[in-house]
Every structure is written in structure tokens, then in C-alpha cells.
Amino acid sequence: MVNSRTSLCRWNAREGTVCSRLCAAIDVLESYSKMTFPVENIVRILAINSGEATTTARRTKNWASELGGRYLRLSTYLVVSYLAYAYTWPIQEAHEWKWGWIMTVVIRNFAIEIVFYGGWHSFLYSLGYGQSKLRGKKFNKEDQYRAGSGHLQREQLYTTLGFCMSSAFEIATLHLWATKSRILVPFYDDFFALENLSRSVLHCLFVAYWRDFHFYWVHRMMHKWNVKLFGVDPGGFLYKHVHSLHHKSRNPGPWSGLSMHPIEHLFYYTCVLTPVVFTIHPFHFLLNKFHADISPVAGHDGYDQPAGGSKFHYLHHTLVDCNYGTPMVPMDVLFGSYINPETSVELSQRGGGGKQKGS
Numbered sequence: 001m002v003n004s005r006t007s008l009c010r011w012n013a014r015e016g017t018v019c020s021r022l023c024a025a026i027d028v029l030e031s032y033s034k035m036t037f038p039v040e041n042i043v044r045i046l047a048i049n050s051g052e053a054t055t056t057a058r059r060t061k062n063w064a065s066e067l068g069g070r071y072l073r074l075s076t077y078l079v080v081s082y083l084a085y086a087y088t089w090p091i092q093e094a095h096e097w098k099w100g101w102i103m104t105v106v107i108r109n110f111a112i113e114i115v116f117y118g119g120w121h122s123f124l125y126s127l128g129y130g131q132s133k134l135r136g137k138k139f140n141k142e143d144q145y146r147a148g149s150g151h152l153q154r155e156q157l158y159t160t161l162g163f164c165m166s167s168a169f170e171i172a173t174l175h176l177w178a179t180k181s182r183i184l185v186p187f188y189d190d191f192f193a194l195e196n197l198s199r200s201v202l203h204c205l206f207v208a209y210w211r212d213f214h215f216y217w218v219h220r221m222m223h224k225w226n227v228k229l230f231g232v233d234p235g236g237f238l239y240k241h242v243h244s245l246h247h248k249s250r251n252p253g254p255w256s257g258l259s260m261h262p263i264e265h266l267f268y269y270t271c272v273l274t275p276v277v278f279t280i281h282p283f284h285f286l287l288n289k290f291h292a293d294i295s296p297v298a299g300h301d302g303y304d305q306p307a308g309g310s311k312f313h314y315l316h317h318t319l320v321d322c323n324y325g326t327p328m329v330p331m332d333v334l335f336g337s338y339i340n341p342e343t344s345v346e347l348s349q350r351g352g353g354g355k356q357k358g359s
């Protein structure tokens with residue numbers, strides 16, 4: 001992990017053997033890409049805590065490795081989507097409203113909430129891995145979850161409501177597909193059939209970019225438009241009555257990600273409505289949905305790399321009127337709301353020193 005460019009194989013295998021080639025391939029992946037959340041994060045944090053590595057962030061340098069790294073990071077969603085599709089995708093029963101298949105979907109989604117949100121919060125904030133050597137990587141050193149603040153309870157409640165909304169979109173999609181409703185374009189069954197293979201792969205590659213594009217617009221809609229309709233700024237109205245709930249997490253943690261007003265959940269999960277327009281495989285639907293479910297965890301965990309590392313979105317939580325989207329789809333650069341997280345030390349300190357609203 002640390003000396004990933006060394007010519008010696010970590011398993012001391014002879015040069016030219018399958019083992020040494022595998023070792024070299026892992027070295028390349030480690031050097032030029034990132035492993036998926038939370039695997040890389042856990043491995044690197046454990047290495048730092050055991051003294052095998054420093055807290056210096058490893059930044060990828062060229063666009064090709066960065067692009068490869070982006071797709072490697074998607075592998076969590078690919079695995080979760082595959083398992084969900086293989087074992088908990090009740091399309092055969094979904095033509096009838098019955099509790100059995102509905103509860104299959106709901107329980108699986110709550111299990112994902114507990115594993116990813118509960119697990120990452122426990123790792124960083126309860127088990128202490130974010131405290132000792134990673135302490136310097138916390139954007140805002142104040143403990144947002146100190147006893148009596150109420151932040152954790154609020155975030156857990158609204159995140160759970162978010163998973164209810166996610167489940168509702170999934171249940172509706174299953175039923176509409178199972179009943180061959182004309183609201184949705186019919187799905188195709190054989191992901192790997194030759195005639196489907198190119199669109200199967202392309203749609204997987206498209207999902208993360210679609211998600212970030214959709215997130216920018218839904219999110220931007222709930223901040224001031226600086227335009228008034230009938231005397232009211234619609235964005236300012238939505239911020240005050242809906243989105244301000246998410247911004248109560250001014251010093252965010254893992255549970256802040258989906259801590260949104262139910263109306264914001266409704267807007268947020270419209271990203272999964274792609275089968276209204278496109279012919280897709282159910283796997284694409286699940287990939288899209290699980291990306292929406294899980295990606296906010298790392299984006300809000302409150303730590304720089306090797307934890308989630310989303311200073312970009314942290315700046316949005318502290319300064320509010322910047323960085324509405326993500327670095328991956330740079331809409332903020334296009335529309336002048338971009339603040340570079342690498343050169344905004346004084347801004348993050350200004351924003352990071354404050355208390356959470358409602359503290």
C-alpha cells in the first residue's frame with residue numbers, strides 16, 4: 001500500500017509468475033486510481049492508525065487516471081446493484097400489491113442504510129478512527145454530535161425518511177414495469193446479449209454523470225434564483241421552507257447526506273425516472289438508485305482524504321452560496337459559483353469555525 005511502486009512483489013513471488021503480475025496490477029491500481037468507497041478509505045485509515053502510512057493525501061495527477069479512478073469508485077454501487085438484482089428484485093410478484101415483495105424492497109433498503117450510514121458514522125465517530133491520527137483531517141474540529149445537540153437524531157430521522165422515499169420510487173417502478181404500464185418504457189432482460197451489450201455498458205458509464213448533472217439542477221433550484229416571480233424568489237422560498245433543513249448540518253457528518261425535507265427527497269429521487277424516457281435494464285435502475293442512496297455518505301463525512309474528502313461540498317455547507325454541484329460535472333464553473341476547495345483555506349476556516357444552525 002505504502003511503497004506501491006517498489007519493484008519487489010509484496011508476496012515475494014518470482015518475476016514473471018502469475019502472482020507477481022497480479023501484484024504489479026494491484027500496484028498500478030493503487031498508484032493511479034482509487035479503490036471504491038469505503039474499501040480504500042478503511043484500508044488507508046487503518047494503515048495510518050497503525051503507523052504504516054502518513055495522512056498525506058494521494059492525489060491523482062492526470063485526467064486518464066482520474067477518469068479510471070472515477071469508474072473504479074463506482075464498483076461499490078455495481079456490487080450492491082448486482083446483489084440486489086440477483087436476490088431482492090421481486091419483478092415476478094410485483095404485478096399485484098402484496099406486502100411480501102414490498103417488504104423485501106423496504107427491508108433491503110433499510111439494511112443498506114444501516115450498513116453504509118451507520119457503519120461509516122460508527123467507524124469515524126464512534127469507534128474513534130476519526131479521532132486520533134485523522135483528527136487533523138476534520139474540516140471543522142468542533143464535535144457536531146456532542147451530547148444534547150440533537151443533530152444526530154435529526155439526521156438519522158430524515159435519512160430514514162429518505163430511504164422510505166427511495167423505496168417508494170423503487171416499488172412504484174417495479175409495479176409499473178410488472179404491469180407493463182405505458183408510463184414506463186419496457187425494460188430489457190438480457191444485459192449481456194450481443195444486441196444489448198453496448199447500451200448496457202454505456203448506460204452504466206452514464207449513470208454517475210447523469211446523477212451529478214441532475215443533482216446540480218435539483219439542488220440549485222432550492223437556492224436563491226435572484227429572480228422574482230409574482231414578488232417571490234422561488235429558490236429563496238424553497239430554501240426557507242424545504243432545503244434549509246439539509247443546511248442545519250453546517251458541520252456535516254455521514255448521516256447529513258440524506259438528511260433532507262421529504263419534499264427535497266421527492267425532487268432528489270426523480271433522478272431514477274430514466275425509464276420514463278430510455279429503454280434500460282433493471283440493473284441500471286438499481287445502479288442509479290443506489291448511487292443516490294449511498295454516495296452522500298462520503299460526500300458529507302466531514303473529513304478530508306483518506307476519509308470521504310469532499311471539501312468541495314463541505315464548502316457548500318459552510319458558505320451556502322457556492323459549489324452547488326460536484327467537481328465531476330463542473331456546472332459551478334460554468335455558472336460562476338465555483339470555489340476551488342484546494343485554494344480556499346481562508347474561506348473554509350471562516351466557514352468552518354462557526355457553530356451549526358440550531359446548535
Ligand SMILES: [Zn+2]
Pocket residue numbers: 246256257300313317
Ligand atoms: Zn449536502
Ligand SMILES: [Zn+2]
Pocket residue numbers: 219223243247316
Ligand atoms: Zn444547498
